[in-house]
Amino acid sequence: MEIKLTQFSPGGGCGCKIAPGVLQQLLAKAPPGIVPPALMVGTETSDDAAVYKLNEEQALVATTDFFTPVVDDPYDFGRIAATNAVSDVYAMGGTPIMALSLLGMPLDKLPLDVIGRVLEGGSAICREAGVPIAGGHSIDIPEPIYGLVVMGLVHPARVRRNSDARAGDALILGKPLGVGVLSSAIKKGRLGAAGYAEMIRHTTQLNRVGARLAELDGVHALTDVTGFGLAGHLLEICRGSRLAAQIRFEALPLIETALGFAREGLATGATSRNWNSYGESILSPASLEAWQRTLLTDPQTSGGLLVSCAPTAVDAVLAAFRADGFNQAAEIGTLCEGPALLRVV
Secondary structure (H helix, E strand, C coil): CCCCHHHHCCCCHHHHCCCHHHHHHHHHHCCCCCCCCCEEECCCCCCCCEEEECCCCCEEEEEEEEECCCCCCHHHHHHHHHHHHHHHHHCCCCEEEEEEEEEEECCCCCCHHHHHHHHHHHHHHHHHHCCCEEEEEEEECCCCEEEEEEEEEECHHHCCCCCCCCCCCEEEECCCECHHHHHHHHHCCCCCHHHHHHHHHHHCCCCCHHHHHCCCCCEEEEEECCCCHHHHHHHHHHHHHCCEEEECHHHCCECHHHHHHHHHCCCCHHHHHHHHHHHHHEECCCCCCHHHHHHHHCCCCCCCEEEEECHHHHHHHHHHHHHCCCCCCEEEEEEECCCCCEEEC
């Protein structure tokens, strides 16, 4: 009997994240914790990972990420989840050095060989990234989940926060949008072999270019675009940096297959949750169509890096992306003085 992993979860991949508005309410009620001087990055701006300064030459980058299946194939699920987790270290400008597995599986519903393939997929990506999986934790639960705790190193001067963007910066996006739309097509049995291969190609492409980008003069801020969509993660940059943003919709790199499905009205439930959480911070023309709004808020599982850089660094940033195989990387907009709003033109 064929096992379809997505049947076990109502929301898959980064689409199963708690909506940003709800998450803000939860964090606002949490008691303040210890903030030692060595903690360079904590929870204050919803950044991609925590960063702790070890000495004048090294800072530890620590993150964790896990989710329910976004595809049916267990090996591909493991690969996507691992790529997504490691990305948070790259998004801080760091290099991953070690990972721990996080595994939760319904042992009464899934054969052990299927669960084993999930772990094999995660291990394959970690080998590609040069990261040992040094341990982990597993539990028996109703819905399958998989992910990693990842630790990395970065020079303290090269940490790239989402709050260090500057007015006048250009915005560059590394991967095309539309992964959430394709995951919706999978659940409806509408995604063909070519579209699936395209989805896997993007979601298993490591964002290791982040470490190179952090070395470039003029690169001020980095983040990766995941469950809150492009608009949500860009607004996090705006809030953290106290700036406004403007993007050109026609400049956005899109997955061609996803574009067609979005025009037909396919979207994940997380898309509407995202819009309800931050839609009031988006200024868009009346001509913006529903499918365009879908792609702006589409949850990206293992999405691309979003770079804020000086205009003089745009060519170098795009060249770094191209050299690492990100052929659809594109300049999509700018940051300017103003309240934390996103204008779409």
